[in-house]
Amino acid sequence: MARIAVDMDEVMAxxxxxxxxxxxxxxxxxxxxxxxDGKWLWQCVPPEHxxxxxxxxxxxxxxxxxxxxxxxxxxxxxxxxxxxxxxxSAAMEVPASFTAKYRWMEQHFPFIRPSHMVFCGNKSILASxxxxxxxxxxxxxxxxxxLLFTAPHNKYVTEWTRVDNWLAVEKFFYKQK
Numbered sequence: 001m002a003r004i005a006v007d008m009d010e011v012m013a014x015x016x017x018x019x020x021x022x023x024x025x026x027x028x029x030x031x032x033x034x035x036x037d038g039k040w041l042w043q044c045v046p047p048e049h050x051x052x053x054x055x056x057x058x059x060x061x062x063x064x065x066x067x068x069x070x071x072x073x074x075x076x077x078x079x080x081x082x083x084x085x086x087x088x089s090a091a092m093e094v095p096a097s098f099t100a101k102y103r104w105m106e107q108h109f110p111f112i113r114p115s116h117m118v119f120c121g122n123k124s125i126l127a128s129x130x131x132x133x134x135x136x137x138x139x140x141x142x143x144x145x146x147l148l149f150t151a152p153h154n155k156y157v158t159e160w161t162r163v164d165n166w167l168a169v170e171k172f173f174y175k176q177k
Contacts, residue, residue, distance in 0.1 A: 013066035036152035063100035071166035092121035
């Protein structure tokens, strides 16, 4: 039985899609996921719009509006039967997100107990065998084995085993069966 830590934003929840939706609505833009090819969202908008992007994260309903990544619920439920699964979000980087993220987890992943939710800032504190995360910075700090969950900004990162989606995560953990 492995201990697996799983990031929320851009791994379980499609944060970029909500950011793009709000940005396009507010600025009459037509930004797409493809525009972010190898870049962070902040790199694709004019500097004068950065404050608005940051502001979305502080809106109480932002994190509650996120869609679940395809297959995340089914695969995480399966993993939680066979492994010790913890959700590890760097929520403290956006303190206003804590309540919305907790409610989002209750709504979409009721099989994950609150005692298995870790809201932190620096994931080096995690004592798990694996960390599934989209952020190379968090994976660099982690002491176990990192799995890089594909997101637009990490397209060209090659340091870790890449999992493109939740079906790839499932295949990684159940390849021997």
